[in-house]
Amino acid sequence: MSQTQADDVMKSRPLYGRLVPKQGSYHFIVADGEGGEAVASLLNAAPDMKPRAHIIYIPGANGTDLTGMVSGLGARVFHPAPSYASASQRINKVLGDAHMGLQLYAAGTEGLIGQVQRDAMAAGLPHDALTTEQRGSLARRVQCVHCKGITENVTLDPFVCAHCGLNLFVRDHYSRRLAAFQGVCIDAEDPGEVPPSEERFK
Amino acid sequence: MSLDAPFKDPFFRDESFFGDYSYRNSPHAVKRFPFPFPEDDYMYSVNMEPHVKGRPGSVFEHYFDVDEHYVSEMRDRARVLEQDPLRCQSLPHMTLAGWDLLELIMEKFAEDYPHWFSLTKDGNRWHWINRPLGIDQKFTFLDESTLPYGPFEYITRQAQGDFTLQDQREDNLWIEAGMVTSQADWSLDFDIGMNFHEWHAPVPLAHQMGIFDRALKFLLALQYGAPVRRFNWTMTVDPLLDTSPENYPKWGPSKTTMTPETIGQRQHLRVELQTLIRLPRSNAICFPIRCYLISLDDLVTQPKWARRFHRVIRGLPDELATYKGFIRNKPMILEYLARFDDGAPTSPGWWPED
Ligand code: HEM
Numbered sequence A: 001m002s003q004t005q006a007d008d009v010m011k012s013r014p015l016y017g018r019l020v021p022k023q024g025s026y027h028f029i030v031a032d033g034e035g036g037e038a039v040a041s042l043l044n045a046a047p048d049m050k051p052r053a054h055i056i057y058i059p060g061a062n063g064t065d066l067t068g069m070v071s072g073l074g075a076r077v078f079h080p081a082p083s084y085a086s087a088s089q090r091i092n093k094v095l096g097d098a099h100m101g102l103q104l105y106a107a108g109t110e111g112l113i114g115q116v117q118r119d120a121m122a123a124g125l126p127h128d129a130l131t132t133e134q135r136g137s138l139a140r141r142v143q144c145v146h147c148k149g150i151t152e153n154v155t156l157d158p159f160v161c162a163h164c165g166l167n168l169f170v171r172d173h174y175s176r177r178l179a180a181f182q183g184v185c186i187d188a189e190d191p192g193e194v195p196p197s198e199e200r201f202k
Numbered sequence B: 001m002s003l004d005a006p007f008k009d010p011f012f013r014d015e016s017f018f019g020d021y022s023y024r025n026s027p028h029a030v031k032r033f034p035f036p037f038p039e040d041d042y043m044y045s046v047n048m049e050p051h052v053k054g055r056p057g058s059v060f061e062h063y064f065d066v067d068e069h070y071v072s073e074m075r076d077r078a079r080v081l082e083q084d085p086l087r088c089q090s091l092p093h094m095t096l097a098g099w100d101l102l103e104l105i106m107e108k109f110a111e112d113y114p115h116w117f118s119l120t121k122d123g124n125r126w127h128w129i130n131r132p133l134g135i136d137q138k139f140t141f142l143d144e145s146t147l148p149y150g151p152f153e154y155i156t157r158q159a160q161g162d163f164t165l166q167d168q169r170e171d172n173l174w175i176e177a178g179m180v181t182s183q184a185d186w187s188l189d190f191d192i193g194m195n196f197h198e199w200h201a202p203v204p205l206a207h208q209m210g211i212f213d214r215a216l217k218f219l220l221a222l223q224y225g226a227p228v229r230r231f232n233w234t235m236t237v238d239p240l241l242d243t244s245p246e247n248y249p250k251w252g253p254s255k256t257t258m259t260p261e262t263i264g265q266r267q268h269l270r271v272e273l274q275t276l277i278r279l280p281r282s283n284a285i286c287f288p289i290r291c292y293l294i295s296l297d298d299l300v301t302q303p304k305w306a307r308r309f310h311r312v313i314r315g316l317p318d319e320l321a322t323y324k325g326f327i328r329n330k331p332m333i334l335e336y337l338a339r340f341d342d343g344a345p346t347s348p349g350w351w352p353e354d
Helices: A035-045 A047-052 A067-071 A084-096 A110-122 B027-031 B070-083 B092-112 B151-156 B211-220 B248-256 B303-315 B318-323 B327-338
Strands: A026-032 A053-058 A077-080 A102-108 A130-134 A140-144 A150-154 A167-175 A180-185 B088-090 B117-122 B125-130 B135-140 B162-169 B172-179 B228-237 B267-278 B285-295
Touching: A026 A035, A026 A047, A026 A084, A026 A110, A035 A047, A035 A053, A035 A067, A035 A102, A047 A053, A053 A067, A053 A084, A067 A077, A084 A110, A102 A110, A110 A130, A110 A140, A140 A167, A150 A180, A180 B248, B088 B092, B088 B151, B092 B117, B092 B125, B092 B151, B092 B162, B092 B172, B092 B285, B151 B162, B151 B172, B172 B211, B228 B248, B228 B327, B248 B327, B267 B327, B303 B327, B318 B327
Parallel strands: A026 A053, A026 A102, A053 A077, A102 A130, A140 A180
Antiparallel strands: A140 A150, A167 A180, B088 B172, B117 B125, B125 B135, B162 B172, B162 B285, B228 B267, B267 B285
């Protein structure tokens, strides 16, 4: 599985790199789904990171679960988590306690990377302390502009808002603060006239 | 602050921008409407000119234009904020820029409209009087605890048009405060914290044309005391100031109920007079977005505007009409306007009678 290429270049959308080892006293690594493979490449390339590595791994919403493989990589701390939400307190604590020299890595879906980026920004981490790599599903996190609820792992366009039930199309407009794209009602002018959904973000 | 005793000055109209839509332009307001097209066609460009005082009676006569809709617009803003408090947001580090803006608006209002506004200063102890809105406020400049709202919200509840404040760092502008209740379909709550290219991402064609790169470069060098202005425009059904994406399911259907009989009264040209102002203490850039609405029936009373607007809409690329949200009614609009275009040449510039 190679790196995911973004389907289009959009101005408000961040670009991602590759996980490469950085000089640091502590390595905090958050990954989901296929991002586990990027973590493996990282630690295999720089085994001396392992005694100072803390990994949080979340299985992908598309079913990709590399928990077994990632737990065997030999990191000092390995924490499997069922979802980003369930891990977020832990992530924010580690980021809040961060000393100079902490290196942060995020690998996997855009939704996961965006949330790590958002939390790192909020914790005041210098932005060059974060390294990212997009892998696996192109599923998006989308905020409904009407009810403000965020729907995770959106692969279809249009889709139904998980909070208010409106039919939304996904606008190419991305907020790093929210780590989410914008969803706008598609049938506001003609209620009920919803074009068939397509799998745009596989 | 109290809006209970407004309209004492008959200059200000008592009207609504939703519900029964009693908003109207007086014949005087029609004459001075900021028609934004200097030529018979339109395309995006880096259209910025110095914001200097212009013809007496025009919207350029004063630094900020206070017109006959002032009191009703401020009442509409209060209504929208009550329904959705997220329309006014300011990140914590933008407070100083808010004071900069408060000072600018108070000084310019008092200087340009002394019969309505007055500001007296005794060191940092200021006294502000806003007669049209019935406000008499003594406060300490730079001391937030002496005002009923933060400085940015306090003053933008008393000034027509939306306002955003942009911090400047990393060779970019960051939208980090806004009072946004009369927007052409964009969300402050979603955009806050973005940089110049990020918040402009949805605009078609302009990125590829290099417009945003050039505009940003220009703005980063914007000097204190040398503000600039530009126009933007779109189309709105009914004189609804608050065309927010948040409420789109509520106002979107109005686009489907216009008929050839009602289009003249219901379809409005929506013009934004945007200014870009460097602020002194914070070095932030303030961006007032002043919205003017005119019905097609009123617009065609000026023969030059009628001819030109027909030609502009006829030649507008569908991508722009789609982005601006009026593609479905474009044929009906053209049919209406065509009746007022005899093909005669138009003079350059936007003034109606030149
Ligand atoms: C620094 C202050 C500015 C702010 C806060 C601002 C904000 C915005 C926003 C929020 C939009 C709507 C985007 C959407 O669809 O979500 C927009 C559209 C646009 N902006 Fe700006 N803008 C600024 C300055 C400029 C400047 C200096 C230019 C000069 C070229 C410009 C050109 C445009 C154009 C061409 C559009 C599309 C408008 C349309 O077709 O209706 N903006 N702007």
